[in-house]
Amino acid sequence: MATPPATSTAVVTRQTIICQDCELVGNIVVGEGSVLHPKCSLVAEDPNGKIQIGENCIIEELVSIVHKGSGTLKIGNNNLFEVGCKIEGVKEIGDENVFEPKCEVRGDITVGSGCTISAATVVNGETQILDNTTIWRQRIVENEKTIQDTNKITSSKHSHSREAHMAIHTRHLESLWKTLVNFHHLRKPDVS
Numbered sequence: 001m002a003t004p005p006a007t008s009t010a011v012v013t014r015q016t017i018i019c020q021d022c023e024l025v026g027n028i029v030v031g032e033g034s035v036l037h038p039k040c041s042l043v044a045e046d047p048n049g050k051i052q053i054g055e056n057c058i059i060e061e062l063v064s065i066v067h068k069g070s071g072t073l074k075i076g077n078n079n080l081f082e083v084g085c086k087i088e089g090v091k092e093i094g095d096e097n098v099f100e101p102k103c104e105v106r107g108d109i110t111v112g113s114g115c116t117i118s119a120a121t122v123v124n125g126e127t128q129i130l131d132n133t134t135i136w137r138q139r140i141v142e143n144e145k146t147i148q149d150t151n152k153i154t155s156s157k158h159s160h161s162r163e164a165h166m167a168i169h170t171r172h173l174e175s176l177w178k179t180l181v182n183f184h185h186l187r188k189p190d191v192s
Contacts, residue, residue, distance in 0.1 A: 015033055016030050017034075021038045022037065025041075025043040026044025026049060026051070026067075027044050027050040028050070031056070034054070034057040034059070035176045037058075040060065040063040043066045045068050048071075051072075051075070052074050054074075054095065056169070057080070060083045061084075062083055062084040063086075064088070066086075066087070067089075067090075073090065073091070074092050075093045078169055079095070079099070080097070084101050085102060085117075086103075087099070087104075087105050087106075088107075089109075091109060093110075094111060094112045094113030095113040096165055097111060097116070100118050103120060103121045104122045105123045105124075107126055107127075108125070109125070112128070112130050112132070114161065115129050115133045115134065116135070118136035119137075121137040123135055
């Protein structure tokens with residue numbers, strides 16, 4: 001396992017909101033319009049590795065994104081990483097995805113576009129999650145004993161959920177741009 005770099009070479013543009021108390025380690029590039037909440041963590045462990053966040057992404061509190069490889073982890077545009085989700089060792093993430101609270105995506109995984117990983121769902125191994133896929137956890141409990149604990153997968157050719165996500169996502173970003181600047185210390189831009 002590579003030792004994490006001691007310093008960050010994060011690029012902060014004027015069109016991003018990055019709270020002062022988020023952890024950025026290694027080579028991190030954050031796209032315009034993106035918002036990084038307090039206490040989120042982005043770590044590129046390998047000195048030759050890089051995390052590239054697309055435009056208009058929201059990374060909420062206690063989210064952990066760890067890239068272990070030497071290449072670039074590309075995260076597309078308009079993604080929402082909700083409170084406490086963990087992304088580790090993933091190859092690539094497309095556009096307009098929702099990672100709900102406390103979900104975990106670990107391993108040699110490629111996530112398409114328009115996907116939803118539901119709350120507390122764990123996806124690991126080596127797989128490709130196709131566009132417009134929803135994965136959720138189904139737990140069947142009888143007499144306080146778990147009988148079945150599996151992931152369920154649905155896929156749709158329709159983009160209705162993506163359209164709904166984008167409508168909400170845009171309003172969410174507008175709200176964050178108005179409120180976070182008033183209540184948190186922000187990192188100063190590196191690039192004009």
